[in-house]
Amino acid sequence: MQKTIDPWGSGLVEDYVKLIKDFGLEEFDKAGFPDPNRLMRRHVVFSGRDLGLISMCIKEKKPYYVLSGIMPSAERLHFGNKMVIEQVKYFQEHNAKTYVLVADLEAASTRGITLEEAQKRAKEFHIPAWIALGLNPKKTIFYFQSQNKDVMHLAYKFAKKITLNEFRAIYGQADPSRIFAALTQAGDILYPQLEERMPGIIPVGVDQDPHLRLTRDIVSRSKSEKFFAPSSIYHKFTPSLNGAIKMSKSSPDSCIELPEDLASVKKKIMRAFTGGRATLEEHRRLGAEVEKCMVFELLKQHLVEDDKELDKIYHEYKSGKMTSGEIKQLCYEKMEKFLNNFVKNIEKARKEVDKLRFVKFG
Amino acid sequence: MQKTIDPWGSGLVEDYVKLIKDFGLEEFDKAGFPDPNRLMRRHVVFSGRDLGLISMCIKEKKPYYVLSGIMPSAERLHFGNKMVIEQVKYFQEHNAKTYVLVADLEAASTRGITLEEAQKRAKEFHIPAWIALGLNPKKTIFYFQSQNKDVMHLAYKFAKKITLNEFRAIYGQADPSRIFAALTQAGDILYPQLEERMPGIIPVGVDQDPHLRLTRDIVSRSKSEKFFAPSSIYHKFTPSLNGAIKMSKSSPDSCIELPEDLASVKKKIMRAFTGGRATLEEHRRLGAEVEKCMVFELLKQHLVEDDKELDKIYHEYKSGKMTSGEIKQLCYEKMEKFLNNFVKNIEKARKEVDKLRFVKFG
Numbered sequence: 150m151q152k153t154i155d156p157w158g159s160g161l162v163e164d165y166v167k168l169i170k171d172f173g174l175e176e177f178d179k180a181g182f183p184d185p186n187r188l189m190r191r192h193v194v195f196s197g198r199d200l201g202l203i204s205m206c207i208k209e210k211k212p213y214y215v216l217s218g219i220m221p222s223a224e225r226l227h228f229g230n231k232m233v234i235e236q237v238k239y240f241q242e243h244n245a246k247t248y249v250l251v252a253d254l255e256a257a258s259t260r261g262i263t264l265e266e267a268q269k270r271a272k273e274f275h276i277p278a279w280i281a282l283g284l285n286p287k288k289t290i291f292y293f294q295s296q297n298k299d300v301m302h303l304a305y306k307f308a309k310k311i312t313l314n315e316f317r318a319i320y321g322q323a324d325p326s327r328i329f330a331a332l333t334q335a336g337d338i339l340y341p342q343l344e345e346r347m348p349g350i351i352p353v354g355v356d357q358d359p360h361l362r363l364t365r366d367i368v369s370r371s372k373s374e375k376f377f378a379p380s381s382i383y384h385k386f387t388p389s390l391n392g393a394i395k396m397s398k399s400s401p402d403s404c405i406e407l408p409e410d411l412a413s414v415k416k417k418i419m420r421a422f423t424g425g426r427a428t429l430e431e432h433r434r435l436g437a438e439v440e441k442c443m444v445f446e447l448l449k450q451h452l453v454e455d456d457k458e459l460d461k462i463y464h465e466y467k468s469g470k471m472t473s474g475e476i477k478q479l480c481y482e483k484m485e486k487f488l489n490n491f492v493k494n495i496e497k498a499r500k501e502v503d504k505l506r507f508v509k510f511g
Numbered sequence: 512m513q514k515t516i517d518p519w520g521s522g523l524v525e526d527y528v529k530l531i532k533d534f535g536l537e538e539f540d541k542a543g544f545p546d547p548n549r550l551m552r553r554h555v556v557f558s559g560r561d562l563g564l565i566s567m568c569i570k571e572k573k574p575y576y577v578l579s580g581i582m583p584s585a586e587r588l589h590f591g592n593k594m595v596i597e598q599v600k601y602f603q604e605h606n607a608k609t610y611v612l613v614a615d616l617e618a619a620s621t622r623g624i625t626l627e628e629a630q631k632r633a634k635e636f637h638i639p640a641w642i643a644l645g646l647n648p649k650k651t652i653f654y655f656q657s658q659n660k661d662v663m664h665l666a667y668k669f670a671k672k673i674t675l676n677e678f679r680a681i682y683g684q685a686d687p688s689r690i691f692a693a694l695t696q697a698g699d700i701l702y703p704q705l706e707e708r709m710p711g712i713i714p715v716g717v718d719q720d721p722h723l724r725l726t727r728d729i730v731s732r733s734k735s736e737k738f739f740a741p742s743s744i745y746h747k748f749t750p751s752l753n754g755a756i757k758m759s760k761s762s763p764d765s766c767i768e769l770p771e772d773l774a775s776v777k778k779k780i781m782r783a784f785t786g787g788r789a790t791l792e793e794h795r796r797l798g799a800e801v802e803k804c805m806v807f808e809l810l811k812q813h814l815v816e817d818d819k820e821l822d823k824i825y826h827e828y829k830s831g832k833m834t835s836g837e838i839k840q841l842c843y844e845k846m847e848k849f850l851n852n853f854v855k856n857i858e859k860a861r862k863e864v865d866k867l868r869f870v871k872f873g
Contacts, residue, residue, distance in 0.1 A: 257667075258668055305616050328690055
C-alpha cells in the first residue's frame with residue numbers, strides 16, 4: 150500500500166530522512182543557492198523537488214517564479230507561515246516573479262465564511278502580516294482565487310487528468326471538497342505559466358508535498374500545454390513547545406501565534422520542554438541536551454539571525470554554563486522584541502494594502 | 512444496491528413506468544399546465560419532480576425560471592435537443608424567466624476543445640439553432656459557464672455538501688471530472704436563484720434525472736441559502752429509427768441529425784423500422800402495428816402539430832389503408848419541409864446573435 154502524507158491533517162512526521170526516501174524527495178544542498186537564508190543554513194530547509202532547475206535560474210538569471218498562498222480563514226499566523234514567507238522572500242530577492250494568492254474559495258468551503266469576509270480578512274490582516282514578515286509588496290502579484298477564472302478553468306480541466314484512485318493514493322482520501330481544493334491548488338501552482346512559461350518554485354512545509362505530487366502528475370499528463378513541473382522546497386515543522394514535532398493549534402499551549410499577547414507568550418515559553426537536566430548540579434556537570442530543547446529550536450529557527458551568536462548560545466547551553474531558566478528568559482526577550490516589531494510593522498503595512506498590485510480579471 | 516441512471520452513457524431505459532416507481536418521480540398530468548404543447552399532449556412528456564409548484568407559478572403568475580444548457584462540442588443537434596428546446600419555449604411563453612447557458616467548461620473538459628472554440632461554436636451554430644427551433648432570444652438570458660464566476664463558486668461550495676459515496680450512489684461512479692461537471696451543473700441549475708429566489712424548472716430527458724437528484728440533495732443540505740429545490744420535467748427519448756429506445760449518435764443509421772443532408776435523411780427513413788406486416792395482403796387485412804412503428808413515432812413526436820391530422824394518420828395506418836411505404840414517404844416529405852425551414856431559420860438567427868443578451872460578469 151502506498152504511503153500518504155495528509156496535508157490537511159495533523160499527522161506527525163517522525164523521521165525526515167525516511168520521508169526523503171519514501172517520497173523520492175531530493176536532499177537540499179545549500180551550495181546551489183547563493184546567500185542561503187537562516188532556514189537554509191541551519192538545515193530547517195531540508196529537501197525539495199527539482200531544486201537544480203531553480204538553482205540554475207538563479208545563477209543564470211533566467212526567469213522563474215515563486216508562488217505561495219494565504220488561507221484567510223485563520224485568525225492569526227503561526228511560525229510555519231513565517232517560514233514560508235521567509236522562503237518566498239529569499240526567492241523574491243533572487244529575481245523570482247512573485248505570486249501570492251488568497252485562497253478565499255478554500256476558506257469559504259472549509260470554514261464556512263463568505264468570500265467577501267475571506268477577502269476582507271486577507272486585506273486587513275494576512276497581507277499586512279506577510280509584508281511585516283518580509284514580503285516586498287511592490288514586487289508581488291496578489292490575487293484572489295475566486296476572482297481568477299483561469300485558475301478555476303485549470304482546476305476543471307485538470308480533473309480529467311487524474312482518476313479517483315490516483316487521487317486517493319496521493320491523499321489517502323477523495324472527498325469531493327478535497328478534490329476541488331486540491332485541483333484548484335494545482336491551478337494556482339501552474340497559473341503563472343499561462344502568462345509566461347517558466348520554472349516555478351513552491352516553498353512549503355513538507356506535509357504539503359501531496360499537492361506537488363498531484364500537480365507534477367497533472368503536468369506529465371498535459372503534454373499539449375507544456376508546463377514546467379513545479380519545483381518545491383520543504384522546511385521542517387516548527388516544533389511544538391511541548392516537544393511534539395509540529396506546533397499545532399489544536400494543542401494551544403504548544404503553539405505561539407502571530408501575533409499573541411505577551412503574557413500568554415511568556416507563560417508558554419516558561420512552560421516549554423527544554424534540554425535541562427533534573428537538577429542544577431546535574432545540568433552544570435552534564436550540560437543541556439540541546440537537541441531535545443524546544444526553546445533552542447525556536448531561537449535557531451526564528452529568533453537569532455547571526456550564526457555566531459547562535460553558536461555561542463549553543464555552546465554555553467551545551468556546556469551547562471547557561472541554565473534552562475536563562476535560555477527561556479533569553480528566548481522570551483527576543484520573542485518580545487520580535488512580536489512588538491511585528492505588530493508595529495503590520496500597522497504600517499495595513500496602510501499600503503490599497504495600493505497593492507492585485508490582478509484584475511476581465 | 513441502489514439503481515443508477517447514467518446521464519452520460521447510452522444505457523437504455525426499458526420501462527418508463529418502472530422508472531417513475533424506482534426513482535420516485537411524479538407522473539406528469541397535463542391538467543396542471545394551460546395550453547399543453549404537443550409533447551405534453553401526446554405523453555412524450557411523462558413525468559417530473561415538484562411539478563405542482565411550477566403549475567401554481569404559471570396559474571398564479573408568480574415568478575419562476577426555466578433553465579437549460581447547450582453542449583457546444585456537438586457538431587449538430589438531434590431530436591432530443593429539439594424536445595428540450597420546445598419545452599423551454601413552452602415555459603418561456605408562460606412567463607418563466609429564461610436562462611440558457613453554454614457548457615463551454617464541460618465541452619472543453621470532455622471534448623478537448625478550447626473554451627474559445629466552444630464559445631465560437633455556440634455562437635455560430637447552437638444558439639442560432641435554438642432560436643430556429645423556437646427559443647425567443649429577446650426573452651432569454653445567455654451565459655458561458657466559464658465566465659460565470661458565481662456558478663464556479665457554487666460548484667466549489669457544493670462539493671462540501673456531498674460525500675463521495677453519495678455521489679457514487681447517484682451516478683454509479685465518481686471520477687474527478689464527473690464530480691466537477693456534475694457540481695458545476697448544480698451551480699448552473701441554482702444560479703438564477705442568486706439573483707432572485709424563486710422556483711425553477713429544468714426540462715430534460717429522463718436520463719438527466721441524476722443531476723436533479725444531486726442538486727435537490729444539495730439544496731436540502733444548504734439550509735442557510737434557502738434555495739428552492741429545482742423542479743424538473745422529463746420527456747421520453749426520441750426512439751431510434753431502428754427500433755431501439757433512444758436515438759444515438761454511436762449508431763448513426765438510427766439517428767437523424769439537425770441539420771442533416773436530405774439524401775441521407777431519405778435513406779434512413781426508408782430503412783426505418785415500421786409497423787408494417789410481412790406482406791401487403793397481410794398489412795391490408797391486419798393493419799399496421801402502429802405502436803412499434805418508429806416512423807409514426809417521429810410524426811407523433813416531431814412532425815405533425817395538429818392532433819386531428821395525426822389521428823387521421825393513425826387510423827389509416829392502423830386499419831391497413833396506409834402502407835408502410837406510404838407512411839415513410841409522408842414522413843420524409845414532412846421532414847424535408849422541416850429541415851429546409853430549420854436551415855433557413857438558422858441563417859436568419861445567426862445574424863441576430865451579436866445582439867443577444869449575454870450576461871456580463873464583473
